Amino acid sequence: MEYNFKTKIGQTDFVFKGEFTDIKAFFKQVSALRGLSVPKCRICDSTSLWVNFRHVDGFDYYSVRCNACQGEFKFGQLKDNSGLFPKSWEKYEPKDSPPADEPGPPGPGF
Numbered sequence: 335m336e337y338n339f340k341t342k343i344g345q346t347d348f349v350f351k352g353e354f355t356d357i358k359a360f361f362k363q364v365s366a367l368r369g370l371s372v373p374k375c376r377i378c379d380s381t382s383l384w385v386n387f388r389h390v391d392g393f394d395y396y397s398v399r400c401n402a403c404q405g406e407f408k409f410g411q412l413k414d415n416s417g418l419f420p421k422s423w424e425k426y427e428p429k430d431s432p433p434a435d436e437p438g439p440p441g442p443g444f
């Protein structure tokens with residue numbers, strides 16, 4: 335049996351064509367695809383999103399990123415490595431920026 339699954343990531347429409355032999359496989363596949371429905375950023379509501387893959391220090395990272403706020407919708411990998419599952423939106427926080435309220439050197443005294 336075959337199916338077409340339509341979803342939206344940002345402004346881009348995707349159609350996944352799938353095939354299943356039993357109803358359990360169908361549920362498994364469609365449930366995984368459902369997680370790929372990401373029409374807009376949950377943090378800033380922008381629809382300017384893109385699919386992002388990174389390989390860093392031997393690990394693979396899968397996410398949908400927001401062009402507007404750099405927020406990221408992260409996907410985790412199933413333990414048996416057979417697929418991904420949606421995790422959560424995370425706000426972009428620059429790592430190298432200095433603390434906002436860094437106290438200056440002590441003044442001459444009041």
Ligand SMILES: [Zn+2]
Pocket residue numbers: 375376377378379380400401402403404405
């Ligand atoms: Zn955003």
